[in-house]
Amino acid sequence: KAGYLGPKHNYKGPVAEATEILFDQMARGADGEAVKPGTVLEWAFTDHEPWHLVLDNGSTRAERGAHPKPTLQLRSTFEDFVDLGSARVDPRRLMLTRKVRPKGDLRLLLRLPKVFG
Numbered sequence: 001k002a003g004y005l006g007p008k009h010n011y012k013g014p015v016a017e018a019t020e021i022l023f024d025q026m027a028r029g030a031d032g033e034a035v036k037p038g039t040v041l042e043w044a045f046t047d048h049e050p051w052h053l054v055l056d057n058g059s060t061r062a063e064r065g066a067h068p069k070p071t072l073q074l075r076s077t078f079e080d081f082v083d084l085g086s087a088r089v090d091p092r093r094l095m096l097t098r099k100v101r102p103k104g105d106l107r108l109l110l111r112l113p114k115v116f117g
Helices: 016-029 077-087 092-095 106-116
Strands: 040-047 051-055 061-064 070-078 101-104
Touching: 016 051, 040 061, 040 106, 051 101, 061 070, 070 077, 092 101, 101 106
Parallel strands: 040 070
Antiparallel strands: 040 051, 051 061, 070 101
């Protein structure tokens, strides 16, 4: 209903409950063994509250809010994040056009496909 998945015309902006479900699913599906235990991925949205994932073998979790020391921070609009997650846009294009701005351990970008398979 929130338009996070499927055709773009259904997206109407961030919905708190849908965002919580989305990040919970990301945490459940993430392969914490693909990175060092304690790795923190943070999404710092320019138009919505930040969220982060703590990837720890067996206890990966999603949390609302900013983390004091994220391993990798990805800054973007929430809409670009949703488009990326729905495969509506090429992640390389978002990086090249600076719609997604990484900060921190940039080598972790290469591991993200293994984390989220």
